[in-house]
Amino acid sequence: MKKMIPIAISVALCACGGTSVVDLNDTREVDAMQHVMELEYRDWTNTAEKMTNSMIESGALKNKPVIAIGDIVNDTTQRIDSDVLIKKIRTTLLKSGSAQITTNFTGEDTNSDKARALRGNGEYDANTIAKGGTLVAPNMSLTGKMLQRNLKLDSGWFSSVDTRTEYYLQLTLTDLKTGLSVWEDEQPIIKQGTRAPTW
Amino acid sequence: MRKIILICLLFLYGCASTVQSKLDSVQNNFANSNFEPTTTSDALDQDNLDLLINGTALFHADKFKESDSLFEEFNKRNINETSSSISREAGSLLLGGNVNSYKPYMMDSLFVSYYQIWDLLALHDFSNARVVINQSYERQRKMSQEYQEMIEKNQERISENSQIKEILDKNTGDWLAFSDIMNPALMYLSGIYFLDRGDFSNAITYLKRANGMMPENTFIKQDLENAQRKIRPTKTTWQFIETGFAPRLKEDSASLLLFNVGLVYFSFTTPYFNNNFTPIPNSELLANVDAMFMTEYKEYRINETLRSFASAASKTALQTTMYNSGSDKSLLMGLLSSVYAVSSSNSDVRTWATLPKYIYVIRTENLNKLNIDDNIKNDIDKNSNNLIYTRIINDKTTDIKIINLR
Numbered sequence: 001m002k003k004m005i006p007i008a009i010s011v012a013l014c015a016c017g018g019t020s021v022v023d024l025n026d027t028r029e030v031d032a033m034q035h036v037m038e039l040e041y042r043d044w045t046n047t048a049e050k051m052t053n054s055m056i057e058s059g060a061l062k063n064k065p066v067i068a069i070g071d072i073v074n075d076t077t078q079r080i081d082s083d084v085l086i087k088k089i090r091t092t093l094l095k096s097g098s099a100q101i102t103t104n105f106t107g108e109d110t111n112s113d114k115a116r117a118l119r120g121n122g123e124y125d126a127n128t129i130a131k132g133g134t135l136v137a138p139n140m141s142l143t144g145k146m147l148q149r150n151l152k153l154d155s156g157w158f159s160s161v162d163t164r165t166e167y168y169l170q171l172t173l174t175d176l177k178t179g180l181s182v183w184e185d186e187q188p189i190i191k192q193g194t195r196a197p198t199w
Numbered sequence: 200m201r202k203i204i205l206i207c208l209l210f211l212y213g214c215a216s217t218v219q220s221k222l223d224s225v226q227n228n229f230a231n232s233n234f235e236p237t238t239t240s241d242a243l244d245q246d247n248l249d250l251l252i253n254g255t256a257l258f259h260a261d262k263f264k265e266s267d268s269l270f271e272e273f274n275k276r277n278i279n280e281t282s283s284s285i286s287r288e289a290g291s292l293l294l295g296g297n298v299n300s301y302k303p304y305m306m307d308s309l310f311v312s313y314y315q316i317w318d319l320l321a322l323h324d325f326s327n328a329r330v331v332i333n334q335s336y337e338r339q340r341k342m343s344q345e346y347q348e349m350i351e352k353n354q355e356r357i358s359e360n361s362q363i364k365e366i367l368d369k370n371t372g373d374w375l376a377f378s379d380i381m382n383p384a385l386m387y388l389s390g391i392y393f394l395d396r397g398d399f400s401n402a403i404t405y406l407k408r409a410n411g412m413m414p415e416n417t418f419i420k421q422d423l424e425n426a427q428r429k430i431r432p433t434k435t436t437w438q439f440i441e442t443g444f445a446p447r448l449k450e451d452s453a454s455l456l457l458f459n460v461g462l463v464y465f466s467f468t469t470p471y472f473n474n475n476f477t478p479i480p481n482s483e484l485l486a487n488v489d490a491m492f493m494t495e496y497k498e499y500r501i502n503e504t505l506r507s508f509a510s511a512a513s514k515t516a517l518q519t520t521m522y523n524s525g526s527d528k529s530l531l532m533g534l535l536s537s538v539y540a541v542s543s544s545n546s547d548v549r550t551w552a553t554l555p556k557y558i559y560v561i562r563t564e565n566l567n568k569l570n571i572d573d574n575i576k577n578d579i580d581k582n583s584n585n586l587i588y589t590r591i592i593n594d595k596t597t598d599i600k601i602i603n604l605r
Contacts, residue, residue, distance in 0.1 A: 074326055074330055075333065076333065079330050198337060
């Protein structure tokens with residue numbers, strides 16, 4: 001029995017540290033993930049889902065528009081790649097079949113231009129090269145902004161919570177023909193903890 | 200035995216001057232356009248001061264990504280410039296000021312943001328430049344608050360130590376300082392960033408602050424007016440010119456007679472200024488780094504000197520006890536305690552020695568007014584807005600970076 005105690009303690013200590021992989025299909029495991037003051041997986045996923053549903057339900061996509069993804073201004077104090085949010089929205093929109101996304105117009109894809117540069121190149125079968133006038137121009141533009149505001153809280157002596165960080169993720173869908181906004185949404189994410197994320 | 204102790208004393212005295220010679224060598228390397236980092240070790244293993252010096256060196260060597268990543272490592276350390284840990288205080292008290300890792304001045308942290316913005320603009324990474332501007336705003340706001348708290352505390356503490364105050368107040372007549380932590384160059388650069396992008400609301404915020412810090416500067420005023428009238432400048436070039444080196448610190452000492460203890464010798468630091476100065480035609484002063492440094496240094500100096508005095512007093516008491524112990528070994532113990540007292544009483548003379556003394560600015564639509572050679576002017580796109588970073592270290596060394604804002 002005495003021998004078992006140190007072993008049990010060692011096992012318990014080992015279990016405390018180390019790396020673990022979260023199963024994203026297990027909602028209980030995702031919910032149990034430790035919370036942080038920075039934006040993290042759950043924030044991106046939830047926000048993207050709410051934004052996409054809001055866009056679809058608004059009726060702005062009824063004619064299956066071709067959307068050009070524009071600038072998402074990062075007005076936070078953290079270096080965040082906006083693709084974390086946008087990729088999720090794009091894939092959901094494409095899967096839903098309610099919109100199309102242009103990658104040539106925004107310069108994300110350079111191969112469609114390269115493929116056109118092959119015209120007249122005898123090494124390639126001319127029938128397999130894209131003809132002139134086949135690229136589709138966008139008729140809508142999606143732009144946005146990520147904002148962060150850090151607020152100091154009046155906390156008590158024994159409270160470890162002294163900071164509130166408010167994030168606002170804003171998106172706007174503009175009709176390129178009229179220049180009018182056809183859909184807009186803002187999703188706030190509010191977090192409270194000990195230190196505002198600055199880096 | 201006495202000889203050994205004397206050799207130890209000389210050796211330890213030599214160690215105290217190592218920091219000075221290291222900083223001299225860093226400045227000499229800069230003056231000779233040698234922008235190689237002082238260490239090749241991983242950023243995680245570098246001391247705070249190495250990160251700062253090497254970050255600037257890499258920036259001057261046009262290695263902007265590497266420079267930015269060293270500054271990011273510095274940022275991630277989340278150093279609180281005004282507070283101190285118990286272990287840090289104990290280290291300083293027992294072993295002297297240079298034993299701990301370098302504790303940056305608030306000014307250093309603001310210069311980190313300043314150079315990071317230049318790094319990112321040079322990389323045309325405008326998105327992350329904006330993030331760094333946001334960080335610097337937050338940083339400056341927090342520092343300003345902490346600085347005011349520090350002044351209040353210091354006034355209280357120094358009023359209880361009038362003799363030390365008298366020593367510290369000697370020869371400080373020519374020290375120029377501000378009433379708050381600030382970096383007008385950082386504010387102006389941030390203002391230009393937003394003005395160029397047509398973000399007038401943010402431009403006004405930063406330009407107003409820069410204007411408040413440097414009310415004489417007409418270029419800032421002109422840009423603030425533009426922002427208020429929602430006019431985006433075109434074909435305009437802003438040239439930031441850094442000259443000279445920021446103040447350095449040297450060790451000084453004084454003595455005070457303490458009742459029951461005896462004469463207490465204690466060390467403190469005194470700044471010395473680099474006075475090589477060449478006027479820059481067509482420019483206006485944007486930042487007086489000497490004054491920025493003095494603004495906070497004069498406050499830290501009070502803290503450091505009081506700590507040094509307390510430490511010296513306790514060590515003197517130890518020496519007196521050892522010499523008067525009455526044992527056979529009292530002389531030896533007394534000498535050993537003297538070695539300890541001398542070796543552990545040094546003040547921290549470390550500073551970010553490669554920072555400039557002054558920052559000037561030229562704002563013009565006429566390229567002939569810029570402070571650069573004609574052959575370099577050809578690299579400037581005359582049809583768009585440009586930022587030019589210039590570092591004049593001496594007659595031989597000038598570093599110029601032209602950044603097109605298109």
